[in-house]
Amino acid sequence: MTETEQQSVVVQKYGGSSVSTAQKIRAIARKICERAQSGVGLVVTVSAMGDTTDELIDLANAVTGPDLSPSPRETDTLLSTGELVSSTLMAMAIHSFGLDAVSLSGQQAGIRTNAVHGSARIAAIDTERLNRELGSGKVVIVAGFQGLGDTGDVTTLGRGASDTTAVALAVALSAEQCEIYTDVDGIYTTDPRIVPRARKLKEIGYEEMLEMASLGAKMNPRSIELAAVYGVPVLVASTFDDVPGTLIHRGEPTMELRRAVTGIAIDKNVVKIIVRGVEDRPGVAGGLLRPLADAGISVDVIVQNTSDDGTTDFTFTVGDADAQRALDLVRQQQAVKFRDATHGGELAKVSIVGTGMQNGPGYAATMFSSLAEAGVNIDMITTSEIRITCIVRRDDVPAAANALHDAFELDRAD
Amino acid sequence: MTETEQQSVVVQKYGGSSVSTAQKIRAIARKICERAQSGVGLVVTVSAMGDTTDELIDLANAVTGPDLSPSPRETDTLLSTGELVSSTLMAMAIHSFGLDAVSLSGQQAGIRTNAVHGSARIAAIDTERLNRELGSGKVVIVAGFQGLGDTGDVTTLGRGASDTTAVALAVALSAEQCEIYTDVDGIYTTDPRIVPRARKLKEIGYEEMLEMASLGAKMNPRSIELAAVYGVPVLVASTFDDVPGTLIHRGEPTMELRRAVTGIAIDKNVVKIIVRGVEDRPGVAGGLLRPLADAGISVDVIVQNTSDDGTTDFTFTVGDADAQRALDLVRQQQAVKFRDATHGGELAKVSIVGTGMQNGPGYAATMFSSLAEAGVNIDMITTSEIRITCIVRRDDVPAAANALHDAFELDRAD
Numbered sequence: 157m158t159e160t161e162q163q164s165v166v167v168q169k170y171g172g173s174s175v176s177t178a179q180k181i182r183a184i185a186r187k188i189c190e191r192a193q194s195g196v197g198l199v200v201t202v203s204a205m206g207d208t209t210d211e212l213i214d215l216a217n218a219v220t221g222p223d224l225s226p227s228p229r230e231t232d233t234l235l236s237t238g239e240l241v242s243s244t245l246m247a248m249a250i251h252s253f254g255l256d257a258v259s260l261s262g263q264q265a266g267i268r269t270n271a272v273h274g275s276a277r278i279a280a281i282d283t284e285r286l287n288r289e290l291g292s293g294k295v296v297i298v299a300g301f302q303g304l305g306d307t308g309d310v311t312t313l314g315r316g317a318s319d320t321t322a323v324a325l326a327v328a329l330s331a332e333q334c335e336i337y338t339d340v341d342g343i344y345t346t347d348p349r350i351v352p353r354a355r356k357l358k359e360i361g362y363e364e365m366l367e368m369a370s371l372g373a374k375m376n377p378r379s380i381e382l383a384a385v386y387g388v389p390v391l392v393a394s395t396f397d398d399v400p401g402t403l404i405h406r407g408e409p410t411m412e413l414r415r416a417v418t419g420i421a422i423d424k425n426v427v428k429i430i431v432r433g434v435e436d437r438p439g440v441a442g443g444l445l446r447p448l449a450d451a452g453i454s455v456d457v458i459v460q461n462t463s464d465d466g467t468t469d470f471t472f473t474v475g476d477a478d479a480q481r482a483l484d485l486v487r488q489q490q491a492v493k494f495r496d497a498t499h500g501g502e503l504a505k506v507s508i509v510g511t512g513m514q515n516g517p518g519y520a521a522t523m524f525s526s527l528a529e530a531g532v533n534i535d536m537i538t539t540s541e542i543r544i545t546c547i548v549r550r551d552d553v554p555a556a557a558n559a560l561h562d563a564f565e566l567d568r569a570d
Numbered sequence: 571m572t573e574t575e576q577q578s579v580v581v582q583k584y585g586g587s588s589v590s591t592a593q594k595i596r597a598i599a600r601k602i603c604e605r606a607q608s609g610v611g612l613v614v615t616v617s618a619m620g621d622t623t624d625e626l627i628d629l630a631n632a633v634t635g636p637d638l639s640p641s642p643r644e645t646d647t648l649l650s651t652g653e654l655v656s657s658t659l660m661a662m663a664i665h666s667f668g669l670d671a672v673s674l675s676g677q678q679a680g681i682r683t684n685a686v687h688g689s690a691r692i693a694a695i696d697t698e699r700l701n702r703e704l705g706s707g708k709v710v711i712v713a714g715f716q717g718l719g720d721t722g723d724v725t726t727l728g729r730g731a732s733d734t735t736a737v738a739l740a741v742a743l744s745a746e747q748c749e750i751y752t753d754v755d756g757i758y759t760t761d762p763r764i765v766p767r768a769r770k771l772k773e774i775g776y777e778e779m780l781e782m783a784s785l786g787a788k789m790n791p792r793s794i795e796l797a798a799v800y801g802v803p804v805l806v807a808s809t810f811d812d813v814p815g816t817l818i819h820r821g822e823p824t825m826e827l828r829r830a831v832t833g834i835a836i837d838k839n840v841v842k843i844i845v846r847g848v849e850d851r852p853g854v855a856g857g858l859l860r861p862l863a864d865a866g867i868s869v870d871v872i873v874q875n876t877s878d879d880g881t882t883d884f885t886f887t888v889g890d891a892d893a894q895r896a897l898d899l900v901r902q903q904q905a906v907k908f909r910d911a912t913h914g915g916e917l918a919k920v921s922i923v924g925t926g927m928q929n930g931p932g933y934a935a936t937m938f939s940s941l942a943e944a945g946v947n948i949d950m951i952t953t954s955e956i957r958i959t960c961i962v963r964r965d966d967v968p969a970a971a972n973a974l975h976d977a978f979e980l981d982r983a984d
Contacts, residue, residue, distance in 0.1 A: 215655070218593075219595050219596055219659045219660075219662050220665070221596070230673055231658070231662075233658045236654075237654045240647055244630075244648040248644050248645075252633070252637075258644075259647060
């Protein structure tokens with residue numbers, strides 16, 4: 157290769173269930189070696205083996221005792237070992253098939269982050285060593301999920317953030333593609349366990365993928381955002397089944413992306429909190445929700461109805477896991493007066509997603525009428541540019557999702 | 571503390587069986603906190619939890635397959651994770667008892683080594699961060715067994731080398747003492763499982779400890795050598811039993827060290843290789859043994875007898891695990907002609923050890939006669955300044971060790 161020729165680079169990522177045993181690591185190593193024969197420079201990010209991260213968290217809680225949380229700084233170094241183990245094992249397995257490979261920790265791969273332990277953000281990637289190892293013909297295995305904070309300590313990027321590592325490496329190395337291999341074989345129009353006629357998509361735009369992120373592929377939204385900003389194509393495909401996956405890329409108006417509705421996102425993990433008799437004055441919503449934001453609780457749908465008596469009812473949704481804590485925080489806050497705050501029952505979000513909806517007014521009407529025909533009551537509604545979401549009873553999810561999948565003809569192949 | 575005052579520092583080391591569960595880590599953390607209350611600066615080195623290192627080696631072999639050895643460079647990073655896990659957990663456990671603590675990897679602790687993966691030697695310790703963390707009142711937990719090689723990759727110091735980490739830290743920090751906590755409560759006059767009257771020693775000199783290193787405490791000989799060179803006192807004691815241990819220190823002529831014989835070392839792991847009819851010319855021993863040295867096999871006792879026919883018989887001992895390989899290597903070598911090479915049976919070494927023997931001629935005679943009275947045949951003899959070793963049949967070890975323990979009155983307390 158001459159100096160002016162730049163080797164083409166592909167970044168791959170293998171998730172924890174794909175590398176859960178020595179046998180699986182060997183099977184992936186064999187595929188990596190085949191791919192490397194094509195002459196492409198390969199950088200491979202791996203997650204920790206199987207349930208390693210959960211087991212390490214259990215150990216951290218056990219040594220800390222029930223009344224305290226483990227130190228975030230120590231937890232980060234602890235959890236980072238899971239990816240060190242899987243990346244070194246992957247390098248060894250590649251060696252055994254006769255190819256040269258080297259594992260790099262996040263620090264060695266030049267991944268610099270801020271110092272927010274447990275959810276650090278990548279600040280920069282110094283590609284000097286990555287390029288040196290690639291230039292010497294090695295397959296480079298990078299421990300996912302971790303970096304070096306600006307205080308010189310190991311940081312982690314948050315659960316599921318090996319996807320983010322992979323996309324960030326693809327950006328830094330100007331890779332032609334980032335490939336996410338996992339135990340599902342692509343992005344579906346909706347959850348196939350709920351809608352049997354769900355169909356795998358050949359391609360999807362970044363924005364739609366962000367809205368669908370809660371679907372089967374369970375991709376980390378931060379990684380999609382990063383790919384979108386830099387326009388890195390991301391392929392989501394099966395680790396072991398040799399079938400076409402789904403390509404996430406910038407929405408060129410191809411056949412499929414011209415469809416109005418691309419998919420149906422389902423989130424069965426929604427609880428409604430109702431605050432009644434709230435004094436009606438500016439700043440009330442902020443006052444009620446500030447303690448939740450400070451506690452790291454994401455509030456999703458928010459609805460406010462003014463009553464005749466000069467007070468308002470204020471309703472919002474949070475995830476199941478945060479419901480009790482959110483209710484306690486609202487009750488404890490002193491900034492806003494209200495009559496009572498209650499848990500409003502177990503709900504779900506069903507959304508239609510598609511960039512093609514932006515210019516068409518009929519999609520909401522079709523959605524509401526097909527839910528009505530299926531006997532599904534709509535509790536709350538929220539919309540974005542490319543998404544319409546209905547909050548429904550959790551039991552109604554199968555009826556709702558199947559009715560919408562049929563109404564928008566998502567089972568129809570292109 | 572004023573600038574001129576230097577805080578007194580103690581380095582502790584806890585072995586793998588001492589930190590094998592979360593409960594044990596909490597129990598040790600509690601003891602560390604009590605000790606820290608006394609005002610001493612504490613640096614604590616930990617080994618990997620329980621069988622972690624063996625499990626990681628099994629994984630490395632499994633991904634590499636049966637025909638190859640895992641890459642030493644990758645193996646070092648892999649194995650280093652075991653100590654990262656135990657050291658972060660120890661820091662968390664200390665936090666939970668209300669004290670400040672920080673875990674440091676070998677790299678973060680400033681431990682610089684050469685690049686001999688798997689058996690790196692410590693080149694230097696940069697104590698800047700260690701002193702900074704100690705100065706801010708933290709208990710400092712250092713991952714044992716590892717360092718940063720001069721190529722920028724993680725290295726390990728060899729099996730059992732957390733002892734070496736601890737002693738090296740004690741040297742670098744001018745610690746008043748290095749404390750090795752383990753599942754035995756000190757150094758005994760001999761193996762108590764073989765000689766019921768074995769007695770725990772209050773103290774022992776470095777040289778004697780080196781000779782006795784194969785005894786109960788199983789201390790890493792490199793750590794003893796290092797302690798001897800720098801005169802660091804090393805206390806070997808039980809992790810959980812609050813009984814006095816054994817102090818290894820420079821041999822001031824105290825009561826106990828004035829004894830002629832300090833202990834009886836036993837090594838049941840000896841095999842004899844006999845090479846018969848070797849041509850008798852200079853360079854023969856070197857020619858026969860060079861291939862073994864190249865293969866990393868330690869040869870211990872060597873005896874050469876010239877026969878009447880102008881050839882010699884050449885006999886040497888190796889460890890059980892190396893016996894077959896040593897025999898193969900001798901048979902394959904081309905440098906020296908010989909009639910035949912055979913496996914000479916399973917033997918053991920029984921040694922009397924003591925600095926006091928240097929100036930007294932009667933110890934060998936007493937040793938040989940008491941073995942004879944016990945009906946033990948002596949196969950080979952070898953001596954050092956402070957040790958006399960007899961090679962005997964493995965079955966004769968109990969009789970030999972008990973006879974010698976009685977003959978030298980080692981059960982007599984001071």
